[in-house]
Amino acid sequence: MSHENGLFPVWCDDFRPQNILINKDERVAGVVGWEFTYTAPVEVTRTPPWWLLLEKPEYWTQGLDDWCAQHEKRLPVILQAIMKCEEEACQTGNGQLQESQRLSSQMRRSWESADFWIMYAARNNFAFDAIYWNKIDQRFFGSSGSDNNICDVWKRLGLLEPEESEVMEKYSSLKLQENKTRVLSWGPDEYTAEYMAKMKA
Incomplete structure (x- = not known):
């Protein structure tokens, strides 16, 4: 993580399509579900949304690997849409968006580096075990030589x-x-x- 001592913007864990209200002109009229709002590391804001599949990875019936495969198919679509908005904002010339503030490239980097999973596990405690052993542990500690997560736990005790x-x-x-x-x-x-x-x- 690149910002050990900040920034810590306001973040809402329940910000998703179901909580966005649209009026008859198909414009955003409001957002509900603010009870899960707090300040979070800036990296949280730079992760791509999990809700591209409308189902969290820990509840995906086909398993985590399939969730990742399906998510990767949809990720370019939303990144392209974000890039289009970023281009328009940068071209207005009124300082609405600076090049360093682009989210699309940071979201792509978060997914490719697997930082996405660190942020996701930190925000979803019920999914922490599954995400940690499948996506985080080996990244930092290497292979334990076993596909059995229980065996992994015992081997990690040696650390x-x-x-x-x-x-x-x-x-x-x-x-x-x-x-x-x-x-x-x-x-x-x-x-x-x-x-x-x-x-x-």
């Missing part, structure tokens, strides 16, 4: 520092103990403080 492994062992033991008692805590702040104290002990 942890001894202190990190020790904390993980403590965490696993505590979770197994809690599974036996199944105590429900109503005070998350107190619970977290107590949990951290146990981890440090």
Whole structure:
């Protein structure tokens, strides 16, 4: 990522065709679904939209590889449309859009470099495991020599520092103990403080 300390523009995770209101003249009249709005790294704004297929990759019945293949077929269409708008904006000469602000080339680069998947996994926690093991892990840590994601997990444990492994062992033991008692805590702040104290002990 090229902007470690910013920029952090406003971003809405629910900005998609279903939430855009069109009037009788087929012009945008409004946008709904702003409850998932926050500030995000600028790279998030430079990723191509996942909704080109109207279905998220983790729900694609034919699998992630097929989703990617279908997405790649549609990506040039939207990039071409964006480029057309960019050309018009750049040619107006009133500073509406500068060359460095073009999204089309940045979106293409995000897809080709696979940065798209980092941004997607960060914003879709329910899909994180599937996306991480299929699209992110090997990019940064190389092949684990296995197609089995569970085996990958165990092999990756060897990358942890001894202190990190020790904390993980403590965490696993505590979770197994809690599974036996199944105590429900109503005070998350107190619970977290107590949990951290146990981890440090």
